Amino acid sequence: MIRLTIEQLEAIKRHGERAYPEEGCGVLLGHVDGDTKIVEEIRPTPNARRDSPHNRYAIAPAELLRLEREARARGREVIGFFHSHPDAEARPSSHDLEHAWPWYSYLIVSVKRAASESVHSWVLREDRSRFEQEEILIG
Amino acid sequence: MSVKISLPTALRRYTAECDTLQVEGRTVREALARLVEQYPDLQRHLFTEDGRLRHFVNVYVNDEDVRYLQELETPVNEGDEITIVPSVAGGSGRVSSDGGRSEGLAAIGERADAVRLSPEEILRYSRHLIMPEVTMEGQRRLKAARVLIVGAGGLGSPLAMYLAAAGVGRIGIVDFDVVDFTNLQRQVLYTTHDVGQPKLQKAKERLHALNPHIEIETYETRLTSANALEILREYDVIVDGTDNFPTRYLVNDACVLLGKPNVYGSIFRFEGQASVFYAEQGPCYRCLYPEPPPPGLVPSCAEGGVLGVLPGIIGAIQANEAIKLILGRGEPLIGRLLLFDAWRMQFRTVKVRKDPQCPICGEQPTIRELIDYEEFCGVAPEPVLAEELEITPRQLKERLDRGEQVFLLDVREPHEWQIAHLPGATLIPMNRIPASLHELPTTDEIVVYCKTGGRSAQVLRFLYNAGFRRIKNLKGGIDRWAVEVDPSVPRY
Numbered sequence: 001m002i003r004l005t006i007e008q009l010e011a012i013k014r015h016g017e018r019a020y021p022e023e024g025c026g027v028l029l030g031h032v033d034g035d036t037k038i039v040e041e042i043r044p045t046p047n048a049r050r051d052s053p054h055n056r057y058a059i060a061p062a063e064l065l066r067l068e069r070e071a072r073a074r075g076r077e078v079i080g081f082f083h084s085h086p087d088a089e090a091r092p093s094s095h096d097l098e099h100a101w102p103w104y105s106y107l108i109v110s111v112k113r114a115a116s117e118s119v120h121s122w123v124l125r126e127d128r129s130r131f132e133q134e135e136i137l138i139g
Numbered sequence: 140m141s142v143k144i145s146l147p148t149a150l151r152r153y154t155a156e157c158d159t160l161q162v163e164g165r166t167v168r169e170a171l172a173r174l175v176e177q178y179p180d181l182q183r184h185l186f187t188e189d190g191r192l193r194h195f196v197n198v199y200v201n202d203e204d205v206r207y208l209q210e211l212e213t214p215v216n217e218g219d220e221i222t223i224v225p226s227v228a229g230g231s232g233r234v235s236s237d238g239g240r241s242e243g244l245a246a247i248g249e250r251a252d253a254v255r256l257s258p259e260e261i262l263r264y265s266r267h268l269i270m271p272e273v274t275m276e277g278q279r280r281l282k283a284a285r286v287l288i289v290g291a292g293g294l295g296s297p298l299a300m301y302l303a304a305a306g307v308g309r310i311g312i313v314d315f316d317v318v319d320f321t322n323l324q325r326q327v328l329y330t331t332h333d334v335g336q337p338k339l340q341k342a343k344e345r346l347h348a349l350n351p352h353i354e355i356e357t358y359e360t361r362l363t364s365a366n367a368l369e370i371l372r373e374y375d376v377i378v379d380g381t382d383n384f385p386t387r388y389l390v391n392d393a394c395v396l397l398g399k400p401n402v403y404g405s406i407f408r409f410e411g412q413a414s415v416f417y418a419e420q421g422p423c424y425r426c427l428y429p430e431p432p433p434p435g436l437v438p439s440c441a442e443g444g445v446l447g448v449l450p451g452i453i454g455a456i457q458a459n460e461a462i463k464l465i466l467g468r469g470e471p472l473i474g475r476l477l478l479f480d481a482w483r484m485q486f487r488t489v490k491v492r493k494d495p496q497c498p499i500c501g502e503q504p505t506i507r508e509l510i511d512y513e514e515f516c517g518v519a520p521e522p523v524l525a526e527e528l529e530i531t532p533r534q535l536k537e538r539l540d541r542g543e544q545v546f547l548l549d550v551r552e553p554h555e556w557q558i559a560h561l562p563g564a565t566l567i568p569m570n571r572i573p574a575s576l577h578e579l580p581t582t583d584e585i586v587v588y589c590k591t592g593g594r595s596a597q598v599l600r601f602l603y604n605a606g607f608r609r610i611k612n613l614k615g616g617i618d619r620w621a622v623e624v625d626p627s628v629p630r631y
Contacts, residue, residue, distance in 0.1 A: 056230035085231035096229035
């Protein structure tokens with residue numbers, strides 16, 4: 001389960017809309033409480049895939065390293081990532097699966113004709129075979 | 140040298156929640172080896188089976204990516220910090236607004252890197268593993284692969300069984316039928332016991348019994364223009380085991396739009412066809428058959444019959460082609476159409492060329508999204524007969540019981556007549572009706588019947604136009620008669 005505020009959810013949607021027709025992405029910082037990941041900060045990052053930004057995204061490892069160090073210094077952790085699917089559903093593609101790490105939450109926002117629609121969160125199964133949908137708690 | 144290793148949050152579950160560890164080593168490789176020795180669960184997340192770093196794992200020494208240094212051989216000094224940083228990437232994988240292209244077959248290879256075989260699986264697949272054309276790598280590709288089978292009938296049965304046995308990791312099946320007695324002559328997935336049960340439920344049980352190491356996804360629905368892209372998108376290879384033209388064109392078009400290979404097969408009586416339509420590399424089904432045949436010209440298996448073994452042969456050929464596409468080896472049937480005649484026992488292949496004018500995969504495609512395939516194939520519902528021209532089996536029975544004079548006209552074929560017919564009926568096969576009008580009574584009422592009411596309705600219209608007025612069509616034919624009036628009449 002992942003918990004975020006309505007403002008954080010809106011921020012993720014707005015970022016996807018601003019990035020449209022390209023994919024927008026970013027990092028979720030927060031902490032873990034039992035089985036629940038609690039989002040404390042939304043950190044948009046540049047989409048490092050300049051060759052095909054409308055259907056691919058990448059977060060530069062150096063950028064992630066920087067964010068992770070900064071978060072740890074403040075007692076926070078990287079708990080997941082978000083990205084947008086322009087004119088596609090908010091479900092993971094085979095490309096998302098190939099690059100996925102276990103445990104992290106992958107939030108995907110569907111942005112159709114520049115307007116955000118659904119947001120779903122996904123977690124990789126332990127055997128890497130597929131994603132499973134994760135419950136999003138607002139509040 | 141003692142160096143510090145920092146792990147990303149996702150890996151800390153494997154290290155008893157430690158995020159930094161102190162290990163000894165002179166190079167990155169040695170340091171990571173110590174780490175994995177201590178926490179063996181990390182191995183499969185960091186390394187491929189042949190010991191390379193996984194492509195989504197980045198390793199930094201202090202602030203430098205080792206890919207720009209000496210990779211795993213990068214030396215480390217006392218006090219250095221090695222940081223493992225996830226590569227975070229993905230994306231919708233779509234190209235423009237064409238309905239969502241997939242990653243193509245290359246994705247299987249990338250996924251296969253992350254797949255492992257258990258000792259039981261190694262034993263199970265040993266006859267594959269010892270073939271140089273397959274090996275461990277090929278078997279991992281099979282496990283990483285996702286194949287969608289459209290239709291769980293005559294072709295779908297052998298297909299699903301061979302693909303499951305071969306270890307295809309995820310098999311999706313689309314069908315919405317229940318098992319019927321007439322299926323058992325060729326649909327070897329099902330047993331007599333399964334009659335009346337949903338096909339997909341039985342198929343799933345059977346395939347899991349055959350191979351518990353794979354996943355079976357079922358889609359109990361008719362494949363339509365509304366759901367096809369969404370369902371097909373999840374798969375690497377689509378295998379077409381359908382028995383009708385609208386679905387065949389739908390599967391073809393969806394595969395072209397998504398950039399996926401379509402392993403095609405079709406059967407009729409003694410003859411079968413197979414090919415691989417993969418618009419990325421060759422022709423599609425529309426290049427071969429730009430237009431569907433006029434409705435009614437090509438009978439379905441239900442109307443024309445099919446030799447039970449034939450779908451077994453064609454389905455097994457489709458499974459073979461799907462496996463070759465997954466392995467990425469051999470010579471697939473791309474650009475070739477295989478024609479099989481079970482009666483003469485002849486196989487022939489003919490070349491099929493990509494049509495530059497093809498409306499969907501040609502140079503200037505005019506079809507950019509899925510269309511209405513029922514309309515395209517002219518499968519309009521039969522025009523309804525006026526109510527006074529129809530009679531139900533029960534109404535007919537009542538009238539016969541009252542002793543009314545009724546001329547029962549059976550318009551089926553003689554071999555169908557031999558299976559069963561109504562008492563007192565007269566057989567005049569449909570194609571002989573025009574020459575036999577003088578044999579029909581002009582005073583008694585005529586009730587025309589066939590197997591299920593379709594052919595007799597055509598005859599009825601013909602008779603009406605010829606001036607006959609005291610005529611009626613038996614709704615549902617002898618089949619409905621057997622259900623509602625006389626269970627001793629065999630159904631076929």
